[in-house]
Amino acid sequence: MRIDPRIGSILDKALSGGEISAGEAVELMKIDENSHEMYALMSAGNTLTRRQFGDTGEVYAQVGINLWPCHRSCAFCFFGEDWNLIRSPGELSPDEVVLRVKAFEEAGANGIFLMTTADYPFERFIEIGRAVREAVSPRMPLAANIGDFTAEQARQLVDAGFQGVYHVFRLREGRDTRVDPEVRLRTFRTIRDSGLALLSCVEPIGPEHSPEEVVEAMFRGREFGAVNFAAMWRVPVPGTPLAAKGKISEVSLAKAVAVTRLVFGDTIRSMGVHEPRVLGMRAGANSIAAEAGPNPRDTAEDTAKGIGYSVEACRNLLREAGYTPLQGYTKAFQK
Ligand code: SF4
Structure with missing residues (x-):
């Protein structure tokens, strides 16, 4: 079977440890999803991940x-004030x-994220972070998924026991948000100048977004030294403005x-796909997330009763994709 020599040379470069350019990455994003090149691309992502992380x-x-x-009021988020979708506001104690x-x-x-809306009081978040830190194993990595913060607040996050932050x-940004x-x-x-590891993502990808x-x-994630990077599709939450634009397919994700995976090469410690799907895990992702509590992609008050996956479901999905779920704690949330 032959594939386009231009695509083949980009894949070979990535497989031999070379850095691909933004222009080359755009060429890859434009590959016909029913072509041999598409499967060669997925194979290259899968190979890089299994070579670096084994089958873990x-x-x-x-x-x-x-x-x-x-x-x-981000145009994709269930929490957006302007969309008036929240019937019973509340928070977990x-x-x-x-x-x-x-x-x-x-x-x-293998690692825990704590998430709030952008305007949640920082001090209250720190209190919760400290309570969680005391309750779990000292080896359990913690990451904060909160709004923008200052250098002083980054220090407070470290003091409270967080190793990483999810920031995107x-x-x-600035148009749909x-x-x-x-x-x-x-x-x-x-984050780059702090003791916190950056976990990040290209998100939320919708059908209207160009390869560029x-x-x-x-490349922005790579520039800022993300230790975990993921790709996430946009869930069309009914009642949000962008829902009408629909959703990309699992293949596009x-x-x-x-x-x-090819853009980052071996600079990352794990690679994610949101939401958890086997195809993404056969294309280079080896980390997925279980979720509970309120979620911007879900209309259920507790996403564990909605679209959120349990840890058990995630572990089963990893096995289905040919991975062995890690026993213990991730080393991915380290600078
Ligand atoms: S995505 Fe974050 S910043 Fe945007 S509306 Fe939702 S909670 Fe607020």
Whole structure:
């Protein structure tokens, strides 16, 4: 079987440890999804991951803390104040957060994320973080998924026991969101200069995003030294403005995973796909996430009863994709 020699040479370069350029990544993103080249691309992503991580797959688990209208009103988010979708605002108490995190730990999660809306009080988040830190194994890595923050707040996160932060410059940030892109970038610089590891993602990918936009997000993550990077599709949450634009296919998501994997080479410690899907895990992703509590992609008050996966379901999916779920704690949340 022959594949396009130009595509073949880009894949060979990545497979032999070379860095591919943004232009080359765009060429890969434009591959016809029913072509031999598509499967060669997925194979290259899969090969890089299995060569670097063996057959080890990882499950992270995220607890959403609050269900509040958020004044940023991102055009894809269930929490957006302007979309008026939240019927009963609320938040988990520190004890409830701890209970959920402990349940995730007992189920075998390899790392924990705590998530709030962008405007959640920082001090309250730190209190919850400290309570979680005390309750779980000292070896359990913790990551914060919160709004933008300062260098002083980064120090407080480290003091409270966090090793990492999930931070993203969303596709069309500042246009589909009311987040100032400059503030977003400032937080990336803050993270780079802090003791916190950066976990990031190209998200939320919709059918309208060009290959160039998607690739730009990958390179931004690489520039800021992300230790885990993922590709995530946009879930069309009914009632949000972007829902009408629909959703990319699982194959398109797998393509974004594979290209991301090639862009990052061996600079990352794990590679993710959101939401958990086998095709993405056959294209270079070896980490997926279980979720509980409120979630911006879900209309259920507790995503564990909605679209969120349990740790057990994630571990089963890893096995289905040919991975052995990691026993113990990830080393991915390290600078
Ligand atoms: S994505 Fe984050 S910043 Fe945007 S509306 Fe939702 S909670 Fe707020």
